[in-house]
Amino acid sequence: MSKHPTTDLRFLGAVSTALLLAACATTSPEGESALDQARAAVQRLESQPMAAQTAGKALQDARDALGAAEAAQRDHQKPEEVIHLSYLARRDAEVGEAVIAEQTARTAMAQAQAQRERVLLDAREHEANMARQQAQQSQLSAQASQQQAQQAELSAQASQEQARELQQQLQDMQAKQTDRGMMLTLGNVLFDTNGDTLKPGADELVARLAQFLQNHPDIKVRIEGHTDSTGGDSYNQSLSERRAEAVALALEARGITVQRIQAIGRGKAAPVAGNDTAAGRQQNRRVEIIFSDSQGQFVNG
DSSP: OOSOHHHHHHHHHHHHHHHHHHHHHHTOHHHHHHHHHHHHHHHHHHHSTTHHHHSHHHHHHHHHHHHHHHHHHHTTOOHHHHHHHHHHHHHHHHHHHHHHHHHHHHHHHHHHHHHHHHHHHHHHHHHHHHHHHHHHHHHHHHHHHHHHHHHHHHHHHHHHHHHHHHHHHHHHTTOEEETTEEEEEEOGGGBOTTOOSBOGGGHHHHHHHHHHHHHOTTOOEEEEEEOOSSSOHHHHHHHHHHHHHHHHHHHHHTTOOGGGEEEEEOTTSSOSSOTTSHHHHHHHSEEEEEEOOTTSOOTTO
16 A cells, blocks of 8 residues: 555556547547548459459458558557558559459450451451352353353354255255355256146155255245246246246145245346257256255345
């Protein structure tokens, strides 16, 4: 027991006052504000989905610094220490957020680059496909052109062969090539003198002619009657017309349609020999049969 009670009471009061002041100092508004900001910063970082994977170290440093700051507050350390540790925690949290933001930006850039490369690749593939299709189309067109050329050549060869066969068949009937086309000349032996009725001996020749026309339905004939110069012009013109018509009627009787036959009288206008001799006059008394081509066209229309 102290000999001076009053002095002891004063000492105890001073110690109590000092403790209260110290307690007030460690819970200063500045310390509380810094600690709250640190907690908020760390919580924001923890809420990031990529925090542990991308910013693991910064997250751990921020948690450690925040724990130290909270411990300093609980231990009533100086406000400056609490503020300093809170600052460290907030700084580490912000570093973590920056790392996450950078990684996010890099990921976005990588995705954009990948997308760009995919677009370019798709464009190149499209161009390549178009080029292949054009090449295939060109090849098909070339093949089609070649086939058309071959078909045209075969058709031309067939037409030439057909023309040769037609010409040979006509030549077998004693037809000859003239500037008016293939022409068969039927002499005066077909008719009696001054007559327009076919003799019985003409049947064989007319039958061969009709058979040829039946075998070649696209060919037409122009039948021209001719006389010598004996007699008047009107008589010779009428006689040549009747003789041409007689041959036409004989062909029609054997199944040749009238649309394929043209009968013309030329009278004495186109002699092939002189009319001053009997032999010449006999050559001039004739019927000429002119054949069209295989399309039904005559050389001079």
